[in-house]
Amino acid sequence: MNSKPAAQSAAVETTYREAVRQAIRDAMLRDDRVFLMGEDVGRYGGCYAVSKGLFDEFGPKRILDTPLSESGFTGAGIGAAMAGMRPIVELMTVNFSLLALDQILNNAATIRHMSGGQFGVPLVIRMATGAGKQLAAQHSHSLEGWYAHIPGIKVLAPATIEDARGMLWSALEDPDPVLIFENVMLYNRTGRLPDGADAVQIDQAAVRRPGENISLITYGGSLWKTLEAAETLAKDGIDAEVIDLRTLRPLDEDTIVASVSKTRRAIIVDEGWRSGSLAAEVSARIMERAFWNLDMPVGRVCSAEVPIPYARHLEEASIPQVPQIVAAARAAMGV
Amino acid sequence: MNSKPAAQSAAVETTYREAVRQAIRDAMLRDDRVFLMGEDVGRYGGCYAVSKGLFDEFGPKRILDTPLSESGFTGAGIGAAMAGMRPIVELMTVNFSLLALDQILNNAATIRHMSGGQFGVPLVIRMATGAGKQLAAQHSHSLEGWYAHIPGIKVLAPATIEDARGMLWSALEDPDPVLIFENVMLYNRTGRLPDGADAVQIDQAAVRRPGENISLITYGGSLWKTLEAAETLAKDGIDAEVIDLRTLRPLDEDTIVASVSKTRRAIIVDEGWRSGSLAAEVSARIMERAFWNLDMPVGRVCSAEVPIPYARHLEEASIPQVPQIVAAARAAMGV
């Protein structure tokens, strides 16, 4: 998929947060099987203020404030989906989602298979991910790569406002569980959203910046840093292609392979810890499908292998930043 | 590390299960801070009969039968370790460990860092992993690769009887949390254990079969299939080197790189689901450190991306088997 910037004419300035809210609101209006449940999604307005106003508009039956019971209400979302509803479960952050992981893996991802295809779980789970707000070692991790390991679910990482607006509906239409990861640093991001923006496909990666010399492959919060790095590289005459994976499971291998086969070099940028990262999977796929086209080994820019520390300078040093991406790309170019 | 077969003279025939039991028993005798806790480890004798007899020998204070509260008692193990004990927590299988994952990641792996180094968690967690007993989709997965993603913990996968016997004590001496994964198909494995077998190092991979033509890199339950595949390959004149990773975190990159640099070809065999597997990490590391020495792309033989099904033929088809390993190695040899 090649994504061009949205036509400027009929577009409105908005934020990523607002785009997610509009997506939820729109889904609620379109389909009365849809409801939102999670901690503080209602009266409080959402821990990242995503659902502000929805409680007043839709009431407590469709915007359900839950107790602090991640496993319980995620499991309840699974059951409700099996019985015909289209729940959107919000988990505040991916660190807390571990409390619900048994339900997600052992039930949501598995029931269709275990039941021989009799029961499906058309559930959407949204959660925040990532560092950058100095929330330290129990609130800042990026574990979406883990979820991308689980057969039976799909994993999305909207990085743009269009995707924040458009992925939710596609996820709700999917007959299987779909997890959506929203990087916390994106919520305040502003941009123009075309009037009447609607569902987007959730099968393919997007080339966010075409280029000839090297492929920079990333997703989520790292997309913008990677695009910035590409501009810096451009000043050195290095024309980087930036791929936004968008869907972390299943991976759009074809787009990755096509890009790398053209540029013959690749760096993967991923806010997960390096060992066992999603970046490793992307590297392995390139190894398997594009080895003969590579002029240089594929590199990775990932998070340092450390529980994210509180102090700003340490936190900054622990996750991928523009200079590291630039340096890795330059090294891959042999400059 | 090059590991030679144990001297036949002063050796006793034993099982992997018995080796784990002896390791526990020995640790309990050596250090009275050590105790074992978990579901049915005591009166029942352990769900895989590993701890049979220990309750009678050590009594209920040191062999603690816990209620079904994975998060609670794993967290209790963490707290007890922080207060000076050396707990061995047994989780029946890795699928159930998801219920304790919040405690493992957000506490055990993190407290040392969050506390600026003031508190450590010298805890050992053992659990069974893997398929092969027709236990279906909630009991058969191999998620040790996930754990290998977590900074702050170490992850071991004893494949041999020596390692089953020797890794536990080394793990208990480690000041940080160590997770030990015991593949369920190994418990009944028999072999000779040198008399007076003791602790083994937990830092390095082992070359289980030296070879010149291709590196087969694996761990845990897949080691034996891989060795069998190597023998089959030998009949075709393909001399495979078999590496047993032993420690999944931190990975012994040097042994891997040395082997691959020599053989110039590698296949990784891993019972985890392919996407996001530990095998991907190994492939990425080889990409990063041995790309220029490769004559062929590194391949992976992993589990099919499916919750493990019950029926024997389907279960068999879902995890790595000897013929697939042989086929992958042949393909890498270009034959």
Next chain:
Amino acid sequence: MNDRSEKPRLTREHVLDLLRHMLRVRMFEDRCAQLYTQEKIRGFLHLYDGEEAVAAGIIPVLSDQDRVVATYREHGHALVRGVGMDSVMAEMYGKRDGCSGGRGGSMHLFDAETNFYGGNAIVGGGLPLAVGLALADRLQEEGRVTASFFGEGAVAEGEFHESLNLAALWRLPVLFVCENNRYAMGTALEISESETDIHAKAAAYNISSEAVDGMDVVAVETAAKRAIHTVRDTGKPYFLECRTYRFRAHSMFDAQLYRDKAEVEEWRGRGPIVRFQGWLLENELAHPEDIAGIESEIRAEIDRVVAFAEASEWEPVETLTEHVYAMEAAQ
């Protein structure tokens, strides 16, 4: 269609139905145990031997629209609910005609037609599902009841606690049925619970509860009627503890080091089938021929389903990755 009266309807027909349910489960499972030693059935096999009065007393009181969530010890629940014995047996064989297409096995019987939501082998893992099914029913204003079965061992799990609170807080029509057979594998109740009066825990969630002799099918049925009517009338959850006992090993791998043979024998004497059957004969609600007739019918049925399972085909290995995602979305 539901009988709303809570008095036991002890017509001859009804008591024979109750007996038939229990015998069908018992005899089916006896055969399964044999087939296990013959390696026709593999994996873990958890028998319900001794606990039949619970499923037999409760499940027939549910309506067709109601939903059932069970554990890995669920053959009895599936059979009483009306999942075909043929498809249950084929599932145990791992064959394609099994109720889960051979992918689930003994621990994962599923059946959409009878609203049988499995066969969950994570202890406590079914409770949140049951809450969710009932939540959907409340949101869709359906008058259904969801019955959630679990062992007393599950009571220690966090998911038990979270589920009871959610069900009560949101006023969801869930019947929680704790099958308290006094052991979780080898762990006796006293070793897993600081408060062993399980049903009393429901008070911590403001849930009405009751404990019943789970070895007495009539008592269970009476309690079940009361409970299910309460759930249906109030829309609120109800907690029913059935005190029962498992006569056999936890699964086929259990040496039973944790309990005395004498204890097992004592409970066997109070077995739900032997006791009910004796009482029926004594009170002339049934004659020996009735029972013999039922038994021979069941034996014939079991022979038929074993033949069916034997004849059923293996799912082709090429289909391995089917049912991971819905067909429509499959690539």
Next chain:
Amino acid sequence: MNDRSEKPRLTREHVLDLLRHMLRVRMFEDRCAQLYTQEKIRGFLHLYDGEEAVAAGIIPVLSDQDRVVATYREHGHALVRGVGMDSVMAEMYGKRDGCSGGRGGSMHLFDAETNFYGGNAIVGGGLPLAVGLALADRLQEEGRVTASFFGEGAVAEGEFHESLNLAALWRLPVLFVCENNRYAMGTALEISESETDIHAKAAAYNISSEAVDGMDVVAVETAAKRAIHTVRDTGKPYFLECRTYRFRAHSMFDAQLYRDKAEVEEWRGRGPIVRFQGWLLENELAHPEDIAGIESEIRAEIDRVVAFAEASEWEPVETLTEHVYAMEAAQ
């Protein structure tokens, strides 16, 4: 060294100590709030404003050997426990002299010297740790008590349930302190618990419990003495619910849409400091000058620790990956 009497010792010295503890926390946090708007402190900042009587009433009753486990709302607990205000402030700044070396921040204050086990920001996540600390003490036959603080929101978590059962089952010396401030972020108690009488839930685990007015420091202290003595004497856990209120927002990002200003004002009128201070003055246990003296001492201390934190250095970025594994094992 512990005072084993449960009667309030209302000597002048003692009441001024209680007041000093509360004022120290309040004034420290007021300054933190300012520093937050100045962006000296970042991340989440959860103030204890209104709840000071709980930590001040309980923690001084513990002995030095006892252990404390707290939540992300733990500045008060740390200060009352004796963690140096300088190192707490430096931690909030993220500086190397912080009690967690700048890696923890406001939510993760740790201090080995005072047996202060954090600063846990997973709701409910500290309870199993507390159980484990107490388990070690039981196994090592140490007479220590572990006090575990948590909010009423944590009561809904599975880990709460599992921990209470384990502590009671294994007779562990844990004092569970529920700081019931009626809200979990924006979720009122009635929206999170089907049974809102929190302390009554302890009965489900066979744990003795009591609820106390958490706005009254003398009442809290009296209850704490009773509770801690019980734990020490019996070795068994005890559950103390302190009914309190948070005057400020949940964290600095909270618009407080979920409650009325009037409700907050009403509670403020019953504030633990204003009330205790008034009572002291009325009963001439303290004079205005005493209070002014304490306040100015604290102000000076706060100025000092702010200067200390300002002057403290940043941890060099090269040390980023330190403290992931123990030094001894570091490569």
